[in-house]
Amino acid sequence: MKKRFGKRDFILIAVLLAAAFVIWLLISRTKFAKGASAVVTVDGDVYGTYPLSQNQEIPIMKDEKRTNILVIKNGKADITEADCPDRLCVHQKPISMTNETIVCLPNKVVVSIEGSTESGIDSIAK
Amino acid sequence: MRNKRIAFLGAFLALALICSYVESLIPFYFGIPGVKLGLANIVVVIMLYTAGAKEAVCISTLRILLSGFLFGNMFSILYSLAGGLLSFFVMYAVKRTKKFGIIPISVCGGISHNIGQLSVAVLVVENYRIYSYLPVLLFAGILTGFLIGVAAQEVIFRIHKTM
Numbered sequence: 001m002k003k004r005f006g007k008r009d010f011i012l013i014a015v016l017l018a019a020a021f022v023i024w025l026l027i028s029r030t031k032f033a034k035g036a037s038a039v040v041t042v043d044g045d046v047y048g049t050y051p052l053s054q055n056q057e058i059p060i061m062k063d064e065k066r067t068n069i070l071v072i073k074n075g076k077a078d079i080t081e082a083d084c085p086d087r088l089c090v091h092q093k094p095i096s097m098t099n100e101t102i103v104c105l106p107n108k109v110v111v112s113i114e115g116s117t118e119s120g121i122d123s124i125a126k
Numbered sequence: 127m128r129n130k131r132i133a134f135l136g137a138f139l140a141l142a143l144i145c146s147y148v149e150s151l152i153p154f155y156f157g158i159p160g161v162k163l164g165l166a167n168i169v170v171v172i173m174l175y176t177a178g179a180k181e182a183v184c185i186s187t188l189r190i191l192l193s194g195f196l197f198g199n200m201f202s203i204l205y206s207l208a209g210g211l212l213s214f215f216v217m218y219a220v221k222r223t224k225k226f227g228i229i230p231i232s233v234c235g236g237i238s239h240n241i242g243q244l245s246v247a248v249l250v251v252e253n254y255r256i257y258s259y260l261p262v263l264l265f266a267g268i269l270t271g272f273l274i275g276v277a278a279q280e281v282i283f284r285i286h287k288t289m
Contacts, residue, residue, distance in 0.1 A: 004229075005227060005229060008225055009226055009227045009229055012226055012230040012233075012234075013229070013230050013233055013272070016233060016234070017268060019264075020237075023260060023261050024262075024264075041253050043251075043252060100258065101258060101259070103256050105205075105251065106201060108251045109251075110255065110256060
């Protein structure tokens with residue numbers, strides 16, 4: 001218990017940093033594409049798919065209660081209202097890139113961005 | 127001897143609870159939802175070195191349950207338990223190798239804490255996509271683990287000096 005920060009300690013932290021960096025690179029490679037639509041899932045089931053090209057406001061209902069409001073504006077999806085106390089999802093920045101997500105843990109609501117234009121057609125068909 | 131031990135563990139539990147309380151009052155907000163400093167983990171790291179592994183995991187679990195009932199909800203207990211237990215077992219395993227100091231052990235704890243919580247979040251919302259948060263949480267775990275490790279190390283050295 002003499003040395004406060006040895007060489008081995010430094011190496012282990014450097015390796016962990018490098019690993020985090022590699023994982024970040026791998027995940028961000030799939031991220032930097034402009035998305036086409038916002039997919040909302042509630043409890044793991046798809047709630048709806050909404051094209052980002054169209055400005056709209058979507059109330060997310062669960063058990064006939066409005067839990068969150070999703071706003072699509074200028075090609076970006078954002079949650080502007082939530083009925084949970086911490087409102088972490090409201091504080092998250094608007095998303096527009098594929099694989100970006102906004103999560104509301106208490107309501108189990110996930111908004112994610114998808115790139116394919118086909119999902120946009122799906123929502124029109126609905 | 128046994129009574130002294132119980133008193134010590136009680137004091138540690140109170141200290142951990144106060145850390146949780148302080149953190150709920152002052153959110154150390156790093157700009158990313160869900161990233162916290164994890165002040166109470168200082169107590170877990172200190173106990174791992176001074177009181178023993180069994181005691182550390184006991185106090186950590188009790189602290190999570192009590193602070194969950196006091197300042198959180200059922201969900202926060204679930205997330206904290208997953209993160210707390212995983213980070214404890216990782217820290218214990220790394221400490222057992224006897225190759226690393228306090229700071230890297232705390233860093234490993236910080237990372238595994240975030241991995242545990244994210245895994246529970248994936249199970250709860252049933253959407254694997256939120257794993258795209260993983261890189262951010264890894265970096266955050268390294269940073270907070272480092273800070274907690276530095277603080278815990280200073281305390282542990284001073285405790286060893288006076289005992």
